[in-house]
Amino acid sequence: MKRNSWLAAVVLGLALSQTVQAESSFVFDKTPGQLPKTVIPLAYTITITPDLKTFSTQGRETIEIEVKTPTATLVVNTLDMTVSTAQLEDDQPAQIRTDNKQQTTTLTFAQPIPVGVHRLQLAFQGKIGPQPQGLFYDKYDDGQGQKVLLGTQMEATDARRMFPNWDEPVYRSTFQLTVNVPENFMAVSNTPITAEKPLGQGLKQVSFERTPKMASYLVVLVAGELEALEDEAAGVKLRVVTTKGKKEKGRYALESLKKILPYYNDYFGVKYPLPKLDMIALPGGFPGAMENWGGITYNERRLLFDPKNSSLFTKQGVFQVIAHEVAHQWFGDLVTMAWWDNLWLNEGFASWMGTKASDHFNPDWQLWLRANQSKETAMASDARRTTHPIQQPINNPAEAASAFDEITYRKGQAVIRMLEGYLGEDPFREGIRHYMAAHAYSNTTTADLWTALQATSGKPVQAVAATWTEQPGFPVVKVAANCLNQTQQVQLQQERFTLRDPNAKAQLWQIPLALAQTQGEPTQTLMTTPTAVLEAGTCQGGILLNAGNTGYYRVQYEPTLFKKLGQDIQQLPVANRVSLLSDTWALVESGRVRANNYLSLVKSLGNDTNLAVWEQVVDSLETLDTLREGKPSQAGLRAFGRSVLHPLLTRLGWEAKSGEEPTTSILRADALALLGTFGDKAVIAESRKRFQKFLKNPSSLDPNLRPSVLEVVGRYSDQKTYDTLRALGRKALTTEEKQLYYGALAMARDPKLARQTLALTLTDELTSSLAPSYVTQVAQSGHPQLAWDFAKANMAQLEGKLADFNRFRFVPTLMTAFTDAKRAEELEAYAKTHLPPEAQREVAKGAERIRSRAELKTREGNNIDTWLCNESPQVVGSKVQLCVTGGQ
Structure with a gap:
């Protein structure tokens, strides 16, 4: 898009925004927020000089402001920053008072500032930290040595760490950024570069075009030794920006963007308004993706795809995260x-x-x-x-x-x-x-x-x-039926669905229902009352509610209807096989039905090879396995799991077949990973065999199998295998590869090896912001006490690696590896003494999850064991011990 057409679009957008205020429920003065609404920022002009030796910044900015009510004070957001000077255009200086707790700086002037437009000039000094919040640094190895780049993460409230501003989304402003960086750096921001000039002493100055009016949390700056793939679609210049040597791995992302952007132009009816859109891959310290307008940042494992080494699962993830972040360019940014x-x-x-x-x-x-x-x-x-x-x-x-x-x-x-x-x-x-x-x-x-x-x-x-x-x-809709004049009368009743919350407030939903007979077309209706009666064809047909599985509610069928659906499960539409399994498992968790109902459905799946069906089953079997951890009956449960999964893997085979559905490769990997967890000897042996071939010839191991094979090998590794995996991790140059190898290390069942993985999280060998996640992985791989003791002993170092966004969740997430109710009390007690008030919400969620699983374990343990004894003749190796001892 040419510059003049882009400006025209901005002007048109501003005109549109001014004409629609009367029909909008949004009222500026009534919008919540911390800052007074008496002053509005209109335009920022910012110059920042980062120092990569001290990891600090020097900055200055001019902010054009509109004063709506005369005031002698201005309040802006700042955090971990010093504002050294502040004055208006008439050289009137301000007294400066910073409150780091409130994350504000108050500027007090000798005279009230009159109504109208003014220019505020500030000088400030800030910090560059290793955590992805505000302006941060990211250290990485490019194969030639350690490098460093700069990146930003502003959402939700971290733009205030980079420059003083009105850091609330309601204050839409324009931003014009200039940055002074090393001369060998490439710099990227929301808009195209307008000027680049040398400054001497190894530095250059890069200036960017002014942005449209936007929220402060969408400002982006990335600078480092970068390279880019370029293309164009719908008149917009597109780039994938990577660290040097990786741009070709961005080609799939670029091709995906070329499809998605025109599709969204059409869907939204408003064309993407900026002249360019960059997608920027950051090596490791940045955990996810962020929709900065015109310059989306990604952890490189979410953007880069190597056809020779990446799995289909990675490929799908790349497309989906791009589609998500580009959707934000309209829904969130525009x-x-x-x-x-x-x-x-x-x-x-x-x-x-x-x-x-x-x-x-x-x-x-x-x-x-x-x-x-x-x-x-x-x-x-x-x-x-x-x-x-x-x-x-x-x-x-x-x-x-x-x-x-x-x-x-x-x-x-x-x-x-x-x-x-x-x-x-x-x-x-x-x-x-x-x-x-x-x-x-x-x-x-x-x-x-x-x-x-x-x-x-x-x-x-x-x-x-x-x-x-x-x-x-959300509700559960209870379903019963009877026959009247050869027509099936379906009785529906809605009530709130809860786990461990019997006194939850009763509520009523307006529920879009889809009701169908087993093989018929659904009837759409809206349920607005606690009960309803609907007709559903002849009395012989089965009943499906939430046909198509698009509703956000549970369905509980009365026993006769459920039994018929269970008998016909292989003939149900796949979406309803998935919803029947999901709802039944949730009903087990809530105590509404017994676990045998769910296990019988799993046993009835027969030759089903649909990925969505088995993803639900795998998740539930993993949960059941965790609940039986340490019990004699765990062996029986795992034997049952092997009895349904091994025939599935046999049908699929280890090798991809010509013409098979793409989802088959993911299902194959999921099946062998859980079989490895459940101790399937054939899978463990074959995984080890393929790993040894992989060491000699990496191309011998299908990328789609690689994550699962490495997981199985890591789980049952000895010291020699562990050291081999670690060496591969150290040599890997992409985040995707590193996470494969170090993730495999975190799976090790040997406590001695688990301790070695935990120790690694305190070193520079693992990316700072991701290292604590391996502590959680160790906990979830059978070593919760080991990981918890390690975390308590090293909490300051571990939390120091995390941004505030994840710091509050670290301990609660780690503790949910436990399934005993006393651990919830331990989490709450620890939090009162060691965690800030801001973390208490996540603590409450973690404690409730532990209690829910503990209650499920107590309530359903014997029922599961009894069912395994009576209904699962495949459970041979552990049947005597299981059935004699009751699994306890």
Whole structure:
């Protein structure tokens, strides 16, 4: 896009944003936030000089501000920063007072600043840390030695670490950035470079175009020894930027972006408005991806794909994360939530849109079927007393950081998908287009989205959606049926579904239902009352509720209906095989049905080879295995697992077959990984054999099998094998490879080797921000006490490697490797003494998860063992001990 057309788009966007305020529920003065609304930043001009020896910065900025009410004080956000001078354009200096706890600096002037536009000039000094928050440094090895690059991560509230600003999303401003960096560095920001000139002494100055009006958390700067692949699509210059020597691994990402960008231009009805879009791969210290407008940052394992060494699972992940982050360029960047209580508008929508686009271009990946895993994660959390509404109050930066959770992302995606199904694809898309056009370059609330969707669909979107976004939890719909005049009468009753929360507040949802006979087309209806009666064809057919599995609710069939579905499970549509398994397992967890109901369904799957089905089964078997850890009956459970998984692997074979579905390679890898965990001797032997061949000839091991084979080898490694894996990890140059090898080390069952992995997390051998995750992996691989003792002894060092975003979650996540209720008390006691108040929400969630699993273990242990004795004749090797001792 030419510069003049881009500016025209910005002007048009500003005009649009000014004309729609009357129809928007967003009101600037009523938007929550910490900063006074009496002053508005209009434009920032920033110059920063990083010092890579001291990891500090010198900066100066001019901020054009609009004063709405006369005031003698200005309050800006700062954190870990010193503002040395501050003055207005008339040379009136300010007294400066910084409050690091409140993350603000207050500037007090001798005279009130009159209403109007003024220029505020500041000089400041900041820090560059190793954690991905604000401006950070990332050390990596390029094969020739250690290198360092600079990157930024501003969301949610870390732009204030890089420069003083109004660091709340409602304050949309323009930003013009200039940076002084080493002359061999390439610098990337939101917009194209306007000028680059030498400064002498090995430095150069790089200046970027002014951005459109946007939130401060979208500012980006990356600088280092970089290279780029370039292309163009829809008039936009596209690049994949990597550290030197890796750009060719970005070719798949670039080709994916060329598909996704035009697709979104059409879907949203508003073209991508910037002249360029860069996707930037950071080697290791940056854990995820961030949707900075025009300059998206990624951990390189989420962006780079090597056809010779990367798996299909990696390939799918690359496409999906690109689709997610590029969706944000509209939903989050062009239109931004007014405050963090509407974060789900960004994340839930981008998760849904990313999956929709990925499924559109790659239907053979079966992504919507497999999105059941994501929905299950959300529902497990949403059923507990520690859940919260999708829209939740946010009062401070710590609460903003904690809002990035499974409810925001995964429940958000699931609810949007359910609403799209209720409204229809075309009316839903037209509503989104209306929303985009009406609110471009502005801020919104959730109500604005509902208004747009209601206008285009003619359905009561506001009333329906409010029951899903403004109250916590979700319903279970209980299903019974009888025959009246040769017609099946289906009785439905909704109530709140909970885990360990019998006194949860009763609630009512407006539920978009899809009811069908087993092989029939579904009937769509809206359930707005506690009970309902529907007709469903002849009395001979089976009943399916939530046909297609797009609803965000559980289904509990009365025993006769459930028995018939269990008998017919292999004939059910695959989406409903998945939902029947998922719902039954959740009903077991809640105590509504017994575990034998679920195990019988698994046993009935027969020759099923659908990945989505087995992903659900594998997850549940892993949970059951954890609950039986240390019990004699664990051997019986593992024998049952082998009895259903080994025939599956036999059908699939170890080698890919010509013409097989892409998902088969992932299913093959999942099956052999769990068989390895369950001690299948043939799988362990074959994995070791293939690993030895791999050491001599890396191309001999299929990239799709590589993660699982390494996991099995790592789990049963001796010292020699452990040292070999570690040597491979040290030599690996990409984050994907390193995580394969070090992840395999973290799986080791030998306590001596587990201790060695734990010790590695305190060294520079592992990337700083990722090292603590290996402590958690060791805990989840059978050594929870070992990992917990290590973490307590080294907590300061481990937490020092993490950004605030993850620091609050480290201990609660680690402790959920335990399944005894006393461990929940231990977590809570530790948190009171050692963790800040900001961590207590995550502590409560972790403790509740431990108690839920402990209760399930106590309630269902004997039932599982009895079923294994009576219904699973395949359990031979452990049957005597299991059935004589009762597994206890």
